[in-house]
Amino acid sequence: MKNWADHLFDIVENSIKAESTEVRIILGMNNKIFFCTISDNGIGIKDKKVIDPFVTSRKTRKVGLGIPLLKKAVEDTKGSFRITKLKKRGTKLSFETDLSHIDAKPFGDMTRALVDMIYSWPKVNIEIFVKKNNKRLLIYSGKEIKKIFNDFEIQHHEVREFIFQSLNKELNLAGINLEFGM
Amino acid sequence: MKNLEELKKIRERVKRDLELRAGKHRIKIVVCLGTCGIAAGARQTMNTLVDLINSSGKTDIIVTTTGCAGFCEREPMIQVNIEDKEPVVYGKIDTEAAKEIFEKHILNGEIVEKYLFSKGK
Numbered sequence A: 001m002k003n004w005a006d007h008l009f010d011i012v013e014n015s016i017k018a019e020s021t022e023v024r025i026i027l028g029m030n031n032k033i034f035f036c037t038i039s040d041n042g043i044g045i046k047d048k049k050v051i052d053p054f055v056t057s058r059k060t061r062k063v064g065l066g067i068p069l070l071k072k073a074v075e076d077t078k079g080s081f082r083i084t085k086l087k088k089r090g091t092k093l094s095f096e097t098d099l100s101h102i103d104a105k106p107f108g109d110m111t112r113a114l115v116d117m118i119y120s121w122p123k124v125n126i127e128i129f130v131k132k133n134n135k136r137l138l139i140y141s142g143k144e145i146k147k148i149f150n151d152f153e154i155q156h157h158e159v160r161e162f163i164f165q166s167l168n169k170e171l172n173l174a175g176i177n178l179e180f181g182m
Numbered sequence B: 001m002k003n004l005e006e007l008k009k010i011r012e013r014v015k016r017d018l019e020l021r022a023g024k025h026r027i028k029i030v031v032c033l034g035t036c037g038i039a040a041g042a043r044q045t046m047n048t049l050v051d052l053i054n055s056s057g058k059t060d061i062i063v064t065t066t067g068c069a070g071f072c073e074r075e076p077m078i079q080v081n082i083e084d085k086e087p088v089v090y091g092k093i094d095t096e097a098a099k100e101i102f103e104k105h106i107l108n109g110e111i112v113e114k115y116l117f118s119k120g121k
Helices: A004-018 A066-076 A110-120 A142-148 A157-173 B002-020 B033-042 B042-056 B094-108
Strands: A023-030 A033-040 A079-084 A089-096 A127-134 A134-142 B027-032 B061-064 B077-084 B089-090 B116-119
Touching: A004 A023, A004 A033, A004 A066, A004 A089, A023 A110, A023 B002, A066 A079, A066 A089, A110 A127, A110 A157, A110 B042, A110 B089, A127 A142, A127 A157, A134 A142, A134 A157, A142 B002, A157 B002, A157 B042, B027 B033, B027 B042, B033 B042, B042 B061, B042 B094, B077 B094, B089 B094
Parallel strands: A023 A127, B027 B061
Antiparallel strands: A023 A033, A033 A089, A079 A089, A127 A134, B027 B077, B077 B089, B089 B116
16 A cells, blocks of 8 residues: 555455444654554454455455555554554554654545545444544444434535544544654 | 534534435446555545445445455546446546546546556456
């Protein structure tokens, strides 16, 4: 992938394919170290073998590149990567990457990626948090949005634009954004 | 989550706006957004289509997403479904190609041969 935003989108798509109805994304930036956790309530992974590119849930081919590509991108920046099964149900993937590392990819348009997720999978409840100074702040909740807009209204460009601007502002406030390249 | 009050105001405007226009989604554009699609830039293609739909002012066109179609080397791929017409699949659709297809096919019903991947079924 060209940037981290694309990787994030790809990982959340895995959660969707695993039949999740809830996906929780936590993002944070600490001195140019970007950290991120994606948890879901999907069918879960069997074991850590998913980091092998030749392990996949797909039936039409024998290759699943999303996770191994992300893991490599993280390791290229001497970051950390972890994927685990959640106790009750679901999967949690977390990683940390040093964006100032010479081999770090561009950050990408994270806000756009988050909005794309919200609109690609409207039936899934996505919750987005930022973490700053160890405090977690909810900046988007699919559940809350659906209390106000129905599925048809949510498609209106004004709503989409509002969600984009609101997320962008919160990400910027948390120090997460474009200064590391698009 | 802040801004809930603002959202409620937007909802009023949106509701009024939608009431004035067509209700059903007559045209559905499906964008492949599997790992291969994302890597090939399909999100930019998708967002270009969303922006074009906005500027056109039409509310009967919707963009949805799907996973890998199995033809990764042709990504980004999009499928155009117009009501009562057979579905049309295009390959290698970057933002420029998306604009061309929007003008010629979505707005004027003319299939753009040079990007055509398959028709029907």
